[in-house]
Amino acid sequence: MLLLAFCFASFLCRAQTPSTASQVKAVFLFNFAHFVTWPPSSFTASSSPFVIGILGTDPFEAYLEKVIEGERIEGRPILVQHFKDIPDIKQCHILFINRDSPPETIQQLNQRGILTVGDRSSFAKEGGMIGFSLENNKIRFQINAKTAKVANLQISSKLLRLADVIEK
């Protein structure tokens, strides 16, 4: 799966298209899980799955399912769930928000220990945790370390090193 991702990464350099960009994002979304530590309370049981949720329209068109196929995070199986609205969200660890949502709502989600990821560069400033952006034809991301800390999520320095960190 990752292999595919890197192939696309090199492909991105030459011809960036929205669809390949979203494929890279799908991979990044999965990779974030490896550099962030959730509190034990965010899992009901030791064997409960790791859930990646998508709020709003799915830009990955089932590609995310392909990426996580056969993968595990710290021994847990991975589940991809689509949510239409915020109240639908129950058990979730990473949530990709693909629509405009008021900062209060996002804050509410943050407090539930969910790593919120947005597809806008301003997303982190607006109270989300990680926001994708396009810079020199490369996908980059901003991290709001403060919100993450509030949500009791530990983000690895290795991840922070690569990101534009916002302390607000």
Added chain:
Amino acid sequence: MKPSSSSIQIKLIRLILTICGLVLLVACGSFLLYEYFTFRNIAKRELNTLGQVTAYNLTSSLAFDDRSDATDLLQALRSQKDIVAAALFDSSGNLFATYPQKISPNLLPAAIKGQSYFFTSNFLEGYEPVLMDTKQLGTLYLKSDMRPAFSRLLLYGGIASLFFLLVFLLTYLLSRKLQRSITRPILHLAGKAKLVSEKKDYSVRAETKSDDELGTLTDAFNQMLTQIESQNREIQALNSNLEEKIDRRTAELQQANGALKEQNELIQTIIDSSIDVIAVLDKELTILTLNKYAADFLQHSSENLIGKRLLQVVPELAGKTFVANLQQALNGEFIHVEAYHVQLADAFFENFFIPLRDQEGVVDRVLLIAHDVTGIMRANAKLQLLNTELEKSNHDLEQFAYVASHDLQEPLRKITTYADLCEHKIDNPELRTRYLQKIASSARRMTDLIKAVLNYSRLSRTDAEFTEVNLNFIIDQLETDLELTITEKDAVIKKEVLPAVRGIPLQISQLFLNLLTNALKFTEKAPLITIGARPLTPEDRQITNLLKGDGEYLKIEFSDNGIGFDQTYADKIFYIFQRLHTGDQFGGTGIGLALCKKIVENHQGAITVKSEKVKAPLFLFTSQLTPGSRKQPVPSWIER
């Protein structure tokens, strides 16, 4: 004695140095070896740690495809002096980032090989997986230059060698000094021992300097010398006594030997002076001893003959009676051979084969004594020959006596008769004259007879030389002598050209004269005489088994058309005074053919006759063609 030349000193120093050198070598070697392997392990572990740390940090760079971040991280390796190259490969093996940033490609491997750390000629290289959880995102390659480290090791080696040499030198100097305490007493002892063995001087003593084992050894050596000295003295005393005894005994023995030798020489001289062959042989017929006469006979020196096999020396003896006789004697039989003919030497020996017995009475040798009897044998043979001749002469004499009593009496009787008649017819002169004529004729005939007998007897003891005789010349001569008779009888002599033969000319002439007169006499009218010569055929030899010699013979055929006679008388005609016809019919003394036989026999030939009543008689005899090499008279034969 120079201490430096002593081998025990050298051996001791060598021993110490060998042990010291070996210990040092093992110590330094194991130290260096340990250092080398430890160093390698440490280097490997260090690089491994560095690899793991770096790889851990590189995880996110690969996960989020950040090359610049990865490059930055790798540049941090600058702090590690030995690292000459590093590279990060992604999971499909493509180069993701390098250190230094601009790197020559030959510093990097062409492809990822495994996940381990390993040494190449001058470098330590290694691959470290970059893991995200359990997932490998890529591989980190590190290359460390080992040369500075190796040169450090080399320096250690140099120091160790120097240390080795120093200790070795020190050991040598120390051992030189310390070994003397051991070697000096040994050398002293060795010197004394050498002195004893060279000069046989057992009064030498070694000095005792120490009270250790060497001191004990020296004391024991001295004690041993003392013992040897005293024993020597005893032995010398014994020896001189023994020598005296031996001298006395030797003198006695020499005297006895001399006497024995003298006696032996006398016996040997007697044996050697013997004119008999004396020899002793063993069961293998090996010559054990033989006298000078025997050696001379075999034409060898006795040294060459003794110990040799008889058949080896005289191989001609194999299978001869002589060897059989030797064997018989070896079987215990006493053999006496009166006359043994030795063909080689043409000599005769009277041989004695005497068995010799050993102490147990078993025959193991044979003594041969052979006495030369050749002279006696020769004399015997001569005597026998003379005897034969005498017998023959006797026979002739008997014949002669018979003839004399018979044939010579006849004219005498005539003379007596006519003399008586003369006395009675004294008055008749005519008759008396006739009677007196008869008496004269008888007396003449008597004279002829006596002459003929004398001729015959002369033939018996002729010493005339054999020469080459021309038969043609002789017959021509005889023809001339007999011309008158030939003309009177109207005779014809047909003769071939005859070859020359060996013989006594006068006798050959007499032979032909007798044959010719015989032929002329016993023919009434016109005799035809033929003389021819042919080579002798094998049949001729068979017919006339009278031939004695084995030389080359010639057959001479003599025939006439005379009166002939019955073949049954063929032998008789050759005896003296044997006549087949009455004197009235044919004249003759009756001695002619006997003379012929004698002459032919003198020439080793034979004479026979073949006759048939009607046909002419045929005389045949042989003679050799040309002078032969034989010394014996050339044989000839005649046949009728």
